Amino acid sequence: MSYAVETRDLTRVFAGKKHRFRRKRTADEADEHLGPVTALDGVSIQIREGELFGMLGPNGAGKTTLIKILATLLLPTSGQAFVAGHDVAKDPFPIRQRINMVSGGETSGYGLLTARENVWMFSQFYGVPSRVSKARIDELMHVFGLWDKRDAKVRMLSTGQRQKMNMIRGFVTDPDILFLDEPTLGLDVNAARIIREYVLNWVRSQKGKTVLLTTHYMAEADQMCDRIAIIDKGKILACDTPEALKRMIRTETTFRLEVDAIRDTASFSSMQGVKNFSLTNDIGTNRSHLTFILEDEGPVAEILSLITSQGKKVHSLQKSEPTLEDVFISMVGRGFE
Amino acid sequence: MSAAPARRTDLRYRLGLNARAVVGRSYPRIIGANREPSWIVFEAFLPLLGIASYVFIYQAFGTRTIAAIVANDSLTQAEREAAIAGAHLWVNALVATVVLGGTMVAFWLNVLWSMASQLYWEKEIGNLQLYMMAPMNRMALLGGMAVGGMFMTSVRALSTLAAGVIVFGVVFQVADPLSLLAVFFVTLIALYGMGMMFASLYLLWGREAWNLSALMEEPIFFSSGMYFPVGGLFKIPGWGPAVALAGSLVPATLGLDALRQLTLGPASQAAILPLAPVSTELLILCVLAVGFLVLARYALAYLEVLAKREGKLTSRHQ
Ligand SMILES: Nc1ncnc2c1ncn2[C@@H]1O[C@H](COP(=O)(O)OP(=O)(O)OP(=O)(O)O)[C@@H](O)[C@H]1O
Numbered sequence: 319m320s321y322a323v324e325t326r327d328l329t330r331v332f333a334g335k336k337h338r339f340r341r342k343r344t345a346d347e348a349d350e351h352l353g354p355v356t357a358l359d360g361v362s363i364q365i366r367e368g369e370l371f372g373m374l375g376p377n378g379a380g381k382t383t384l385i386k387i388l389a390t391l392l393l394p395t396s397g398q399a400f401v402a403g404h405d406v407a408k409d410p411f412p413i414r415q416r417i418n419m420v421s422g423g424e425t426s427g428y429g430l431l432t433a434r435e436n437v438w439m440f441s442q443f444y445g446v447p448s449r450v451s452k453a454r455i456d457e458l459m460h461v462f463g464l465w466d467k468r469d470a471k472v473r474m475l476s477t478g479q480r481q482k483m484n485m486i487r488g489f490v491t492d493p494d495i496l497f498l499d500e501p502t503l504g505l506d507v508n509a510a511r512i513i514r515e516y517v518l519n520w521v522r523s524q525k526g527k528t529v530l531l532t533t534h535y536m537a538e539a540d541q542m543c544d545r546i547a548i549i550d551k552g553k554i555l556a557c558d559t560p561e562a563l564k565r566m567i568r569t570e571t572t573f574r575l576e577v578d579a580i581r582d583t584a585s586f587s588s589m590q591g592v593k594n595f596s597l598t599n600d601i602g603t604n605r606s607h608l609t610f611i612l613e614d615e616g617p618v619a620e621i622l623s624l625i626t627s628q629g630k631k632v633h634s635l636q637k638s639e640p641t642l643e644d645v646f647i648s649m650v651g652r653g654f655e
Numbered sequence: 656m657s658a659a660p661a662r663r664t665d666l667r668y669r670l671g672l673n674a675r676a677v678v679g680r681s682y683p684r685i686i687g688a689n690r691e692p693s694w695i696v697f698e699a700f701l702p703l704l705g706i707a708s709y710v711f712i713y714q715a716f717g718t719r720t721i722a723a724i725v726a727n728d729s730l731t732q733a734e735r736e737a738a739i740a741g742a743h744l745w746v747n748a749l750v751a752t753v754v755l756g757g758t759m760v761a762f763w764l765n766v767l768w769s770m771a772s773q774l775y776w777e778k779e780i781g782n783l784q785l786y787m788m789a790p791m792n793r794m795a796l797l798g799g800m801a802v803g804g805m806f807m808t809s810v811r812a813l814s815t816l817a818a819g820v821i822v823f824g825v826v827f828q829v830a831d832p833l834s835l836l837a838v839f840f841v842t843l844i845a846l847y848g849m850g851m852m853f854a855s856l857y858l859l860w861g862r863e864a865w866n867l868s869a870l871m872e873e874p875i876f877f878s879s880g881m882y883f884p885v886g887g888l889f890k891i892p893g894w895g896p897a898v899a900l901a902g903s904l905v906p907a908t909l910g911l912d913a914l915r916q917l918t919l920g921p922a923s924q925a926a927i928l929p930l931a932p933v934s935t936e937l938l939i940l941c942v943l944a945v946g947f948l949v950l951a952r953y954a955l956a957y958l959e960v961l962a963k964r965e966g967k968l969t970s971r972h973q
């Protein structure tokens with residue numbers, strides 16, 4: 319069985335920054351900027367041909383690093399990665415023929431060229447004949463709603479229009495494997511929907527097309543992906559279908575509370591039966607939203623009394639079906655922002 | 656279970672792929688030159704300001720020489736006329752030298768400032784990772800940059816040349832247009848080959864390389880004889896020849912010397928002090944062209960691996 323993407327114990331370490339200027343650093347800075355960073359730590363995944371595979375993880379989890387290695391832009395420190403059966407480190411050419419990559423917030427292209435010219439230029443690096451390329455571009459411009467802007471200079475495009483252009487750049491070379499790194503970042507609801515639908519349809523309606531998608535939007539991952547890997551600090555914590563992932567925590571109970579804004583949450587984590595929880599503050603209403611993953615319903619009473627003993631009011635309490643976000647909270651120990 | 660169709664890898668496919676890549680990469684430059692035409696006017700006339708001071712100095716010398724000839728009573732009328740004609744020829748040769756230098760400076764500046772730092776800027780914009788991810792040959796990428804730069808700069812250089820001829824009244828005399836074309840193109844290839852090599856090196860050095868360009872600009876104007884016959888350096892005892900030889904590594908030096916010989920006719924040779932016969936210079940230029948291209952290829956291949964290992968191929972914020 320061959321996979322579209324396979325990694326074996328893939329590890330990538332970034333060397334720390336050299337001291338250029340000697341000055342005192344805060345502990346935080348020292349943590350962040352000095353010393354080597356292990357961006358990927360023994361990652362082994364298999365993505366089947368025809369699969370829409372999602373990577374879910376917080377900032378700095380290593381998602382982009384993984385995509386860069388698979389896109390032959392970065393070498394692994396150890397371990398191996400295969401794309402379309404070829405080793406990324408030893409045999410990049412046949413991989414490059416078959417892949418493309420689009421990242422959210424990309425600023426590629428030349429401002430002087432029109433949207434159409436830019437996409438055409440990138441297609442030339444893949445040897446797509448001009449006539450084929452131009453026909454595809456026109457079609458995709460219609461699909462993504464960029465037709466009106468086809469002859470606008472790239473520097474005149476809005477962020478969202480630019481991102482649509484980038485998506486067209488990704489599809490115009492007719493790749494077999496497409497890497498999408500937060501492709502809907504910063505897009506409005508409608509534009510994001512168009513992109514999701516197109517990607518889904520592109521994978522489903524053709525044979526042998528594979529997508530690796532990273533995202534911060536849980537609903538996006540849930541709705542689109544055949545399988546999802548949850549990654550944190552360079553490690554894969556779980557990898558399964560969205561349904562199976564949710565089933566994993568079905569034995570646990572999810573409670574959502576809306577309460578007056580609270581600060582002190584330390585006592586929740588030490589409570590018996592609380593597996594994990596997350597807190598978000600709504601500044602507008604001055605309330606806190608709490609999500610608890612509990613082993614059973616036992617601790618609910620204790621949680622409520624702890625909140626009310628601080629003089630805070632509980633506005634709503636709800637037991638709910640687990641979402642992907644709950645899976646994430648349960649595994650990573652913090653929510654997504 | 657591979658449902659995806661197999662991809663071609665044969666030689667014809669690769670040639671087509673890389674030819675398309677060169678055209679694609681040169682396109683923004685070629686279009687860019689047309690898209691903002693007002694810019695061409697500036698580009699053509701600004702260099703004239705730079706060379707005007709040299710032209711005026713040479714012309715002033717010529718005027719003084721001619722005045723001295725006229726004032727010299729010991730000459731017969733025929734001798735006087737011959738001497739004045741000689742002086743005019745000499746001034747024309749020097750002014751032509753400067754105009755040709757000003758024309759070729761455009762290419763040198765393009766190589767130094769645009770070609771060399773191109774990959775570095777592409778990285779900052781976010782294009783480099785997309786280039787490196789594509790199946791095209793790396794030399795097609797550099798080649799496309801070079802072709803685009805050559806085209807754009809040729810427009811500028813040609814207009815400088817035309818403007819120089821009109822404004823300063825330079826007279827050129829071309830006996831061997833084929834050699835002239837050969838020298839011109841081999842010089843460009845060697846020059847842009849050097850630019851391709853720099854581009855690879857700058858990819859890793861980043862911003863520091865910018866300073867290196869600034870550092871190289873002026874000394875190379877001097878050692879290449881952009882604004883005076885480089886053979887003159889040989890007349891300076893001691894360090895002169897050493898500087899001229901070092902300068903000859905920059906393809907513009909020998910190319911310019913050969914171009915001057917080929918455009919000014921045998922009568923002007925005494926004024927332009929040729930370094931070597933044109934055939935020798937062309938041969939050396941060919942060697943430089945091949946040498947720089949080969950170096951560029953290996954430098955980029957090596958640095959690509961290094962950059963992929965160190966994580967420097969992509970800009971951090973992406
Ligand atoms: N070129 C680099 N040099 C040094 N460290 C790097 C480099 N690229 C990434 N890192 C570090 O590797 C870790 C993983 O980064 P990566 O970009 O893969 O995260 P991510 O999952 O894509 O995050 P995000 O959701 O914010 O995009 C981070 O700690 C980051 O600082």
Ligand SMILES: [Mg+2]
Pocket residue numbers: 381382383499973
């Ligand atoms: Mg990322």
